[in-house]
Amino acid sequence: MEQERSVDILMSKIKDEPSYVEDIRQNPIQTLQKLSEEVKLSNPIIPASQDKFTYRIAVSVLSLVVLIVVGCVAVVIMIAAIEKTAEPEFPDILVAIGSTALGALAGLLAPIAQQPTPVK
Structure with a gap:
């Protein structure tokens, strides 16, 4: 079983939520930072x-x-x-x-x- 990587989760979030595509077009840096924070919160690093x-x-x-x-x-x-x-x-x-x-x-x-x- 292949482990799901952060970039895969980020891509699935963008695909699942069409409003993110428009937000990325208008303000890519802020939107991607927000999405990356969501991904980090949902997938914490294992100590x-x-x-x-x-x-x-x-x-x-x-x-x-x-x-x-x-x-x-x-x-x-x-x-x-x-x-x-x-x-x-x-x-x-x-x-x-x-x-x-x-x-x-x-x-x-x-x-x-x-x-x-x-x-x-």
């Missing part, structure tokens, strides 16, 4: 704190990255055990990606501190 879809995608992708890194570490350890190497070497990029993804995941999942309300 990031309420955008659950994007939040879930971010948590899912970061979790997947952490799991892939853990899997890669397990493979490196198994290869080191097969080759009987004393200490397995982990690539620096693997450590960097894993720690960054884990830190970002912790930041997303940590509770947000509320500012105390001033006492009156």
Whole structure:
């Protein structure tokens, strides 16, 4: 399903109300400003704190990255055990990606501190 954009809503308002066409001819800037305000009021921006879809995608992708890194570490350890190497070497990029993804995941999942309300 395609998301309806503000310009689509604006066009449907103009098509549905013939008086807007005449108003645009006479005073285009003022009429379009009025229409844009109506569209903004009827379609408010979703704040990031309420955008659950994007939040879930971010948590899912970061979790997947952490799991892939853990899997890669397990493979490196198994290869080191097969080759009987004393200490397995982990690539620096693997450590960097894993720690960054884990830190970002912790930041997303940590509770947000509320500012105390001033006492009156």
